[in-house]
Amino acid sequence: MRVSLFITCYNDTLFPSTGKSVVRVLERLGHTVDFPPGQTCCGQMHWNTGYQAEALPLLQRFVDQFRGAEVVVIPSSSCVAMMRDHYPKMAAEIDDAQLTADVEALLPKVFEFSEFLTKRLGLEDVGACYPHRVTYHASCHGLRSLSLGDGPLRLLKAVRGIDLVELDRVEQCCGFGGTFAIKNAAVSSAMLEEKISAVLDSRADTCTACDNSCLMHIQGALHRQRTGVKTLHLAEILAADEEAQP
Amino acid sequence: MSAGPLDPKTAPAFPMAAKAAMEDSQLRRNVRHATDVIQAKRARVIDEMSDWQALRETGKQIRQHTMRHLDFYLEQFEANCTRAGGVVHWARDAAEARRIVVSLVKASGSDEVIKIKSMTTEEIQLNPALEAAGIHPYETDLAELIIQLGQDQPSHIVVPALHKNRQQIREIFQRTMHLPELGDQPQDLADAARMFLREKFLRVKTGVSGANFLIAETGGVCVVESEGNGRMCLTLPETLITIAGIDKVLPRYQDLEVMLQLLPRSATGERMNPYNSIWTGVDPADGPRVFHIVLMDNARTEILADEEARQTLHCIRCGACQNACPVYRQTGGHAYGSVYAGPIGAILTPQLQEMHHAQSLPYASSLCGACYEVCPVKINIPEVLIHLRNKVVLQNTSGIAGLLDVEAAAMKTMAAIFRSERRFRAAQRLGRIAETPLVRKDEQGLGWISWLPGMLGGWSQTRDLKEMPKETFRDWWEKRSGHDN
Numbered sequence: 001m002r003v004s005l006f007i008t009c010y011n012d013t014l015f016p017s018t019g020k021s022v023v024r025v026l027e028r029l030g031h032t033v034d035f036p037p038g039q040t041c042c043g044q045m046h047w048n049t050g051y052q053a054e055a056l057p058l059l060q061r062f063v064d065q066f067r068g069a070e071v072v073v074i075p076s077s078s079c080v081a082m083m084r085d086h087y088p089k090m091a092a093e094i095d096d097a098q099l100t101a102d103v104e105a106l107l108p109k110v111f112e113f114s115e116f117l118t119k120r121l122g123l124e125d126v127g128a129c130y131p132h133r134v135t136y137h138a139s140c141h142g143l144r145s146l147s148l149g150d151g152p153l154r155l156l157k158a159v160r161g162i163d164l165v166e167l168d169r170v171e172q173c174c175g176f177g178g179t180f181a182i183k184n185a186a187v188s189s190a191m192l193e194e195k196i197s198a199v200l201d202s203r204a205d206t207c208t209a210c211d212n213s214c215l216m217h218i219q220g221a222l223h224r225q226r227t228g229v230k231t232l233h234l235a236e237i238l239a240a241d242e243e244a245q246p
Numbered sequence: 247m248s249a250g251p252l253d254p255k256t257a258p259a260f261p262m263a264a265k266a267a268m269e270d271s272q273l274r275r276n277v278r279h280a281t282d283v284i285q286a287k288r289a290r291v292i293d294e295m296s297d298w299q300a301l302r303e304t305g306k307q308i309r310q311h312t313m314r315h316l317d318f319y320l321e322q323f324e325a326n327c328t329r330a331g332g333v334v335h336w337a338r339d340a341a342e343a344r345r346i347v348v349s350l351v352k353a354s355g356s357d358e359v360i361k362i363k364s365m366t367t368e369e370i371q372l373n374p375a376l377e378a379a380g381i382h383p384y385e386t387d388l389a390e391l392i393i394q395l396g397q398d399q400p401s402h403i404v405v406p407a408l409h410k411n412r413q414q415i416r417e418i419f420q421r422t423m424h425l426p427e428l429g430d431q432p433q434d435l436a437d438a439a440r441m442f443l444r445e446k447f448l449r450v451k452t453g454v455s456g457a458n459f460l461i462a463e464t465g466g467v468c469v470v471e472s473e474g475n476g477r478m479c480l481t482l483p484e485t486l487i488t489i490a491g492i493d494k495v496l497p498r499y500q501d502l503e504v505m506l507q508l509l510p511r512s513a514t515g516e517r518m519n520p521y522n523s524i525w526t527g528v529d530p531a532d533g534p535r536v537f538h539i540v541l542m543d544n545a546r547t548e549i550l551a552d553e554e555a556r557q558t559l560h561c562i563r564c565g566a567c568q569n570a571c572p573v574y575r576q577t578g579g580h581a582y583g584s585v586y587a588g589p590i591g592a593i594l595t596p597q598l599q600e601m602h603h604a605q606s607l608p609y610a611s612s613l614c615g616a617c618y619e620v621c622p623v624k625i626n627i628p629e630v631l632i633h634l635r636n637k638v639v640l641q642n643t644s645g646i647a648g649l650l651d652v653e654a655a656a657m658k659t660m661a662a663i664f665r666s667e668r669r670f671r672a673a674q675r676l677g678r679i680a681e682t683p684l685v686r687k688d689e690q691g692l693g694w695i696s697w698l699p700g701m702l703g704g705w706s707q708t709r710d711l712k713e714m715p716k717e718t719f720r721d722w723w724e725k726r727s728g729h730d731n
Contacts, residue, residue: 007720009670012718013718014715015719016715016718017715019722019723037667037720038667040663040666040667040670041664041670045660046661048632048635049657050634050639051639054658057661057665058664058665061664140615144616171616173616175572177612177613177614178613184260184261184573185261185705185708186265187261187264187576189707189708190268190576191573191612192708216712217709219710220708220709220710221708221710223694223710224696
């Protein structure tokens with residue numbers, strides 16, 4: 001299959017290793033990866049913060065870049081949620097029949113990375129090996145907007161050598177919420193503290209998720225408190241094998 | 247404890263109020279404990295319903311239909327209630343509603359009223375208005391009594407004294423009821439309240455209530471509760487005055503079949519409320535001789551006119567969103583500066599203020615969606631929050647002041663960057679240069695940022711940020727593909 005990768009703006013800039021891992025996994029499974037170079041951002045930050053007018057052109061841009069794609073894979077549950085939850089409404093707001101039709105045609109081809117593996121390809125074992133104690137944080141958008149369910153956990157369970165442990169209150173938000181983490185820093189930090197306690201209680205050495213924005217947040221406190229626990233996007237665990245460990 | 251009535255017009259912005267609230271560790275323990283208990287109960291009684299999602303959808307449809315034809319159903323309610331002997335009054339806003347109630351109480355010849363728990367009377371700050379007119383209101387709901395005697399304010403729609411624990415309640419009762427020997431067991435506290443209230447029920451001739459539902463088809467009014475104190479207020483007084491927002495109407499009696507399943511399970515984790523009171527006008531043989539109902543708008547028609555925010559009015563005040571909210575869990579209700587706290591408060595309060603106050607509330611959410619997931623009538627609270635954020639941004643960025651808004655300038659710059667691949671690449675390079683002075687090596691020799699300037703400083707109070715990698719994904723991709731842009 002020809003997979004078009006939408007890396008997302010922050011993965012591109014801050015977490016290129018996640019993108020490399022997605023490419024590694026998809027190619028290992030025999031797929032061809034394509035990267036439309038004009039891609040930038042899905043518009044989530046602007047839309048969710050109230051800057052609707054600024055978000056609308058980014059919808060048009062995404063559609064232009066990915067119009068002919070066979071499938072679009074995105075290693076970020078919140079960006080996929082942004083598209084599914086809001087793009088149809090945004091297109092209607094722009095009141096452009098062509099754009100509305102394009103969005104309608106494109107959205108069914110858009111998959112979050114773990115969702116692509118489990119739901120589109122029907123896979124659980126992708127040939128990974130990661131001999132560590134790992135706990136999985138179910139990011140809110142993956143959990144509630146995308147209904148990822150136990151898909152990511154089934155992928156993790158099939159990883160060789162892994163010691164997968166449950167995270168207490170797994171459905172609870174880590175407190176990131178984009179600009180919420182800055183605008184309401186104190187509340188966000190208190191929410192994060194509960195998440196950090198749960199991670200530490202799990203005695204995992206790695207906390208994973210399908211969204212680097214949550215992981216950047218969790219990692220921020222794990223590092224500040226010098227806990228020694230690291231965060232790793234699910235794709236990076238699935239890319240790991242006997243030859244290469246992250 | 248909150249001193250004066252919760253008033254969005256004067257309340258501090260949410261981030262400040264939240265920070266202050268979170269310094270009270272007892273309050274946070276109480277809120278966490280109480281919301282955990284209610285959530286667990288709710289989950290149990292919802293898991294046993296195989297058709298819960300269908301029921302939610304039906305609830306949503308009923309509310310949507312009602313709001314679409316609200317004018318029709320309100321007039322139908324008025325006609326049927328009047329026919330049954332009730333007197334219907336219309337109030338444009340809080341001030342008019344207060345005036346009507348005060349004059350009705352005076353006309354009833356009483357200088358005291360017994361009250362059922364009612365968030366609508368809290369919304370319009372009825373008690374201070376009654377007191378100013380020389381009328382003493384007695385709250386009879388146990389939690390509201392605790393709030394009133396403790397000179398406190400409600401912090402939850404369903405469980406107003408949720409932020410208090412048993413020991414704190416005992417202290418309030420000991421002090422205000424003069425019971426130095428009072429114990430702190432639930433039985434002790436309930437007995438004390440019963441003794442205190444029973445005398446009021448028997449003496450006071452005028453009752454004031456809110457309403458859970460108004461039934462257009464019959465002109466009936468429905469109140470649900472757990473204690474039976476509401477039933478006393480509804481049946482013992484000679485005059486009953488009910489205040490309800492115009493959003494409380496339901497088309498048919500049969501709609502209660504859906505609502506009375508959704509509400510108790512969502513609110514208190516009960517299959518059914520212990521007391522379900524429904525009355526229609528007056529009956530010469532039983533109950534109050536005189537029944538007034540004040541139907542209040544107070545900005546609700548403004549909300550109705552906003553197509554995207556209209557679903558706010560679907561709310562049946564179960565409080566499930568508050569219990570599920572990770573933000574409310576940390577701060578409790580008072581930080582929202584309104585009797586409507588939590589996620590529903592974050593969308594309802596600014597709209598009741600017609601967006602003139604409480605503009606920080608739509609941002610008091612991480613948009614995690616837990617509220618939407620539990621809402622019994624499927625109000626998409628995150629969607630409404632985003633819609634209201636847009637309204638706030640449009641307010642802040644209009645006119646000259648808008649040009650000076652730092653956040654808006656940053657957002658508009660970012661948007662311009664994202665509209666061009668070339669600018670995006672330049673910004674990625676520039677970001678690496680700009681962050682360099684802030685990066686420090688940690689014990690493992692990795693670069694981290696532990697201090698950020700300006701409004702980004704909120705992040706670095708408790709969180710580090712890893713330095714940007716030397717190579718972006720797209721740079722790597724191009725190198726790998728063996729061609730450059």
